[in-house]
Amino acid sequence: MSAPSADPARVDLRPWLGQMRPFAWLMALGILLNLIALASSVGLIALSGWFLSAAAVAGTSAATAATFNFLLPSAGVRGFAITRTAGRYGERVASHEGTLKLLSRLRWHLYRAIEPLSPTALQHYGSSDLMARLTADVDALDNLYLRVVTPSIVALGIIVLCGVIIGVFAPPIGLFAAVALAISGTLGPWLAWRRGHHLSHRWQVLNTHLRARLLERLPALSELLLYERWQPETESLLKDQQERDAHELALAGVWGRSQLLSQILLGITITVVLAMAAWWSLHRNLSPTLIALMGLSIMGAFEAVAMLPQAWQNLGRIQRAAGRLEELTTRVPSICFPAESLDKPNDNGLDIRELEVRFDDGTTALSNFSLTLAPGEHFALLGPSGGGKTTLLNTLVRFLSPTHGRILLGGVSIDALDEPTLRASMGIAPQDTHLFVASYRDNLKLGNPEAGDDELHQLLQALDLSDWLSDQPEGLDSYPDEGGSSLSGGQLKRFGIARALLTHAPILLLDEPTEGLDEQTARRVLSTIRTHAKGRTLLMITHHVSGLDQLDRIGIMDEGHLLEIGPPQQLLEDIDSRFSALQQQIVL
Numbered sequence: 001m002s003a004p005s006a007d008p009a010r011v012d013l014r015p016w017l018g019q020m021r022p023f024a025w026l027m028a029l030g031i032l033l034n035l036i037a038l039a040s041s042v043g044l045i046a047l048s049g050w051f052l053s054a055a056a057v058a059g060t061s062a063a064t065a066a067t068f069n070f071l072l073p074s075a076g077v078r079g080f081a082i083t084r085t086a087g088r089y090g091e092r093v094a095s096h097e098g099t100l101k102l103l104s105r106l107r108w109h110l111y112r113a114i115e116p117l118s119p120t121a122l123q124h125y126g127s128s129d130l131m132a133r134l135t136a137d138v139d140a141l142d143n144l145y146l147r148v149v150t151p152s153i154v155a156l157g158i159i160v161l162c163g164v165i166i167g168v169f170a171p172p173i174g175l176f177a178a179v180a181l182a183i184s185g186t187l188g189p190w191l192a193w194r195r196g197h198h199l200s201h202r203w204q205v206l207n208t209h210l211r212a213r214l215l216e217r218l219p220a221l222s223e224l225l226l227y228e229r230w231q232p233e234t235e236s237l238l239k240d241q242q243e244r245d246a247h248e249l250a251l252a253g254v255w256g257r258s259q260l261l262s263q264i265l266l267g268i269t270i271t272v273v274l275a276m277a278a279w280w281s282l283h284r285n286l287s288p289t290l291i292a293l294m295g296l297s298i299m300g301a302f303e304a305v306a307m308l309p310q311a312w313q314n315l316g317r318i319q320r321a322a323g324r325l326e327e328l329t330t331r332v333p334s335i336c337f338p339a340e341s342l343d344k345p346n347d348n349g350l351d352i353r354e355l356e357v358r359f360d361d362g363t364t365a366l367s368n369f370s371l372t373l374a375p376g377e378h379f380a381l382l383g384p385s386g387g388g389k390t391t392l393l394n395t396l397v398r399f400l401s402p403t404h405g406r407i408l409l410g411g412v413s414i415d416a417l418d419e420p421t422l423r424a425s426m427g428i429a430p431q432d433t434h435l436f437v438a439s440y441r442d443n444l445k446l447g448n449p450e451a452g453d454d455e456l457h458q459l460l461q462a463l464d465l466s467d468w469l470s471d472q473p474e475g476l477d478s479y480p481d482e483g484g485s486s487l488s489g490g491q492l493k494r495f496g497i498a499r500a501l502l503t504h505a506p507i508l509l510l511d512e513p514t515e516g517l518d519e520q521t522a523r524r525v526l527s528t529i530r531t532h533a534k535g536r537t538l539l540m541i542t543h544h545v546s547g548l549d550q551l552d553r554i555g556i557m558d559e560g561h562l563l564e565i566g567p568p569q570q571l572l573e574d575i576d577s578r579f580s581a582l583q584q585q586i587v588l
């Protein structure tokens with residue numbers, strides 16, 4: 001479920017602007033070059049206007065035509081054309097370089113903030129919501145420089161420049177032109193912002209919701225088809241899409257009207273400036289050839305001013321994205337690791353003392369759970385579904401924090417170990433094995449990059465995976481389908497076990513390693529695990545009873561408690577034990 005997002009009106013964009021600091025020079029260069037390109041544009045159109053008018057006036061008599069200097073203005077026109085093209089090119093290079101650098105910094109900042117949040121804390125968001133934040137929201141923020149900061153500064157610069165160009169010849173007209181341009185560029189967007197920012201906020205909520213729903217449903221396509229739910233789901237998604245599109249249409253209307261208002265104001269500004277210039281030319285000593293220069297300067301400047309509505313429109317989206325990202329980056333990790341281990345474990349024994357784990361919704365998954373595993377002991381934990389076994393593994397690896405009790409590894413509390421030490425201490429095969437988009441070799445070597453091909457082949461053979469491997473077109477260099485969908489459940493499980501066994505971790509935690517395997521394969525896999533776990537402490541969660549007589553001890557848990565513990569033979573000899581009852585059920 002997605003977390004509530006901050007009100008966009010109250011989002012402080014300054015910290016995000018601060019992310020641009022390392023590339024401030026590049027961004028300033030981009031703005032400067034953009035300013036040069038647009039100033040050249042204004043210069044080009046103004047000078048051309050003046051040149052044509054002046055040439056026409058000069059052509060009215062032979063004397064003026066002979067003395068008129070054609071060369072200097074035409075060189076100026078050519079010069080502006082060159083600086084405009086070069087400025088535009090340089091601006092694109094600098095601003096894109098700056099934008100890409102900013103994008104990578106934003107991603108780095110975000111990953112750094114979410115990395116300490118354990119997978120259980122991130123579950124709160126849901127994968128599709130998290131994906132939307134990491135992609136669409138970061139992209140939106142990335143626009144802050146390119147689509148908001150740059151156009152705003154450049155428009156301001158061009159308005160001032162236009163005022164100065166006109167003001168040099170007639171100061172009051174220059175002042176009027178600058179003020180009128182500023183109003184033309186900002187009044188419409190401001191009104192649209194006031195009317196449209198709630199609409200824009202709602203659009204973003206609907207868009208995110210739609211994306212999340214779509215991303216959630218696509219992987220479940222086969223289930224939806226099999227249960228004939230695809231049609232109703234499609235209709236419901238289409239309804240959501242129509243609602244979002246209706247908001248988009250309304251928004252487009254608001255911004256369209258804002259642009260129309262800006263265009264009308266520009267038309268009025270040009271008309272008034274031309275009228276003022278004509279009056280100035282009649283009553284003061286302003287050359288009539290400058291009238292066209294003034295009108296055309298404003299038209300040239302409007303190229304920059306016309307970017308403002310878009311910039312304001314983007315600002316709303318950016319603020320909302322910033323709010324959603326801020327909510328993620330300011331989340332305090334519930335589990336913190338010390339920068340350095342405060343002590344070193346003496347051995348690979350585990351001592352779990354009076355552990356209690358309670359979830360936010362009040363479910364108590366573990367209660368007063370104590371278990372001591374001697375160094376090198378091989379232990380299996382059995383119990384009905386929902387008994388708390390996986391919660392125990394998640395607490396051991398510190399994905400969850402206990403509400404009470406402690407866990408000692410080799411006599412040292414796991415809270416006192418830094419993250420690399422804790423991770424290197426435990427090799428884990430979780431309930432679901434994830435395969436990355438990488439070769440099978442790289443997937444296997446995740447926990448031990450030093451492992452050689454011979455070792456991989458031997459282990460895969462011992463886990464009954466050599467036939468499967470020989471079917472792969474490029475052996476270990478082959479790539480799995482996304483998430484490992486080209487492997488059967490049992491193959492995927494054994495792949496996860498191989499990955500854990502390849503590590504040199506002194507403790508192995510395996511969650512249901514024989515699930516989905518036939519009796520014979522399960523026994524073989526268990527024997528391989530035992531061989532590779534020699535000297536290591538093994539804690540294995542299982543629902544399979546067969547083969548457990550090879551282990552040192554077993555425990556049975558339910559409702560968060562350890563109900564029974566002992567060596568398998570001893571428990572089997574006790575006909576009243578739960579383990580004997582489980583074994584009986586299998587035999588019968």
Ligand SMILES: Nc1ncnc2c1ncn2[C@@H]1O[C@H](COP(=O)(O)OP(=O)(O)OP(=O)(O)O)[C@@H](O)[C@H]1O
Nearest residue numbers: 359361363364365384385386387388389390391392
């Ligand atoms: N994130 C969570 N929020 C709330 N309750 C949870 C959460 N995860 C697990 N639980 C609850 O905690 C209890 C123990 O769950 P856990 O997954 O540890 O059981 P399990 O013994 O591993 O089950 P299984 O054998 O089916 O995997 C269950 O009642 C479960 O519903």
